[in-house]
Amino acid sequence: MVNASSPTAHDIRQIFDSIAPIYDDLNQQLSLGLHRVWKRMTVRWSGAQPGHRCLDVCCGSGDLALLLAEQVGPPGKIYGVDFSAEQLAIAQHRAAHTWACPPIHWYQADAIALPFEDQSFDAITMGYGLRNLTNYLKGLQELRRVLRPGSRAAILDFHHPANPLLRQFQQWYLTTIVVPYAERLGQKHAYAYIVPSLEHFPNGPAQEALAEAAGFSQATHYPIAGGLMGVLVAIR
Numbered sequence: 001m002v003n004a005s006s007p008t009a010h011d012i013r014q015i016f017d018s019i020a021p022i023y024d025d026l027n028q029q030l031s032l033g034l035h036r037v038w039k040r041m042t043v044r045w046s047g048a049q050p051g052h053r054c055l056d057v058c059c060g061s062g063d064l065a066l067l068l069a070e071q072v073g074p075p076g077k078i079y080g081v082d083f084s085a086e087q088l089a090i091a092q093h094r095a096a097h098t099w100a101c102p103p104i105h106w107y108q109a110d111a112i113a114l115p116f117e118d119q120s121f122d123a124i125t126m127g128y129g130l131r132n133l134t135n136y137l138k139g140l141q142e143l144r145r146v147l148r149p150g151s152r153a154a155i156l157d158f159h160h161p162a163n164p165l166l167r168q169f170q171q172w173y174l175t176t177i178v179v180p181y182a183e184r185l186g187q188k189h190a191y192a193y194i195v196p197s198l199e200h201f202p203n204g205p206a207q208e209a210l211a212e213a214a215g216f217s218q219a220t221h222y223p224i225a226g227g228l229m230g231v232l233v234a235i236r
Contacts, residue, residue, distance in 0.1 A: 009083070009110065009134050016060070016084040036063070038156055038229055042125055043067045045222070045233045046154035051075035052122035055146065057111050058082055058129025062091030064156075065104050068125060069095075078104045079121075081114065112138045116146045124153040130232075131157050131201045140214035140234070147236040153216075158194070159223055159230035160203045166226050171195075207232045 028035070043064065048054050048071045056065040059080035069078045082088050088106050095104050109115045111126075112135055124143050133139040143153045161167045174195050202210060204221030207230075211219035216234040223230045 013083050016082075016087055034225065038224060038231075039063050039067060039127060041224065042127060042154045042156040042231050043071055045152070045231055046123040046125050047152045048072055048076075048123040048125075053077045053120065054079070054123045054125070055114075055116070055121045056080045057114070057124060057126045057143065058132070059091055059106075060084075060087045060127065060129075062094050062104070064125045064127050065091065066095065066098060068123070069102060069104055072102070074101050076102055078102060079107065079116075080104050081107045081109050081111065083108060083110050112142055114142045114146055118145055119148045120146045122148055122151050124151075126153065126155045126157075128157050130155050130207075131197050136202065136210055137214055140211055140216070143234070144215045144236050149236055151236050153232075153234045153236075155207075155232040155234070157230065157232075158198050158201065159221075159227055160198070160201075161227035162223075163227060166228060170228055174198075204230055204232070 031038075046054070046068075048068055050071070050073045052072045053076065054068045054072055056062075056068060056078070059065050059082045062080060065078055065080035069076070072078065080088075080091055082091070085108055088108055091104075092106055095106075107115060111129060111133055124147055126143070130136060130139060140153075143155075147153060158170075161170060178194065204223060207221050208219040211232060211234040214234075216236060219232060219234040221230055221232045
C-alpha cells in the first residue's frame with residue numbers, strides 16, 4: 001500500500017531533521033510522560049529477551065533502542081536505524097551518556113530498504129515510524145524479511161479511537177494543543193503533519209491485514225490509551 005497523499009521521503013526526512021533538537025522534550029510534555037509507558041509496553045510485546053539480537057527501526061532519538069539494550073543485557077546486540085542524520089546524532093549522544101549495555105550500533109538507512117541480511121533478528125520494534133513510510137506494505141515486508149522465524153515485530157503508533165468522543169478529543173488535542181505548542185517553538189509545519197498522516201493511516205484491523213499480506217503468519221493490533229495509540233504485534 002503506497003501512501004501517495006503523504007509527503008515524499010525527502011520531505012519527511014527534512015521534517016525529522018528539523019525537529020530533532022526538541023523532539024524528546026515535545027514528546028515528554030505533549031504525552032504527559034506516557035510515551036515512556038507505551039514504549040516499554042512495545043518492548044515487552046516484541047518478545048525481546050536477554051541475549052537476543054534486536055533491531056529498532058525508525059529509531060529517532062533512541063528511546064526504544066535504549067530500552068531494548070536494557071532488556072537484552074550484555075549478551076545481546078542492538079541495532080538502531082533511522083534515515084534522519086540529526087535524529088541519529090542525538091541518539092548516539094544519548095547512548096554515550098546513558099547506561100547502554102550492550103553498546104548500540106546505529107545505521108542511517110531507509111526502513112523500506114534495510115541494510116541487513118534475511119532472518120537477522122530475534123525481535124524488532126518501531127515507534128511512530130510505520131505511519132511515516134511512503135509504502136506501508138513494503139515497510140512491513142522488510143521487517144518480516146529480517147526477522148527470524150517465530151520472532152515478532154512490535155509497532156507503536158497513533159491510532160483511530162473507536163469511540164467517537166475520543167476521536168473528537170484526539171482531533172482537538174492535536175489541532176489546539178500540539179500544533180500551537182510546536183508553532184511557539186518554530187515547528188508548526190512539522191507537527192501539523194501529524195493530523196493528515198493519521199487520517200490516511202490504516203486502523204487496527206487494516207494494519208493486521210497489511211501485516212498478513214506482507215507475509216507475517218499472525219498479526220494482532222492492541223489499542224492502548226483508550227485507542228488513541230496502538231501496538232501492532234506481527235509474528236513471522
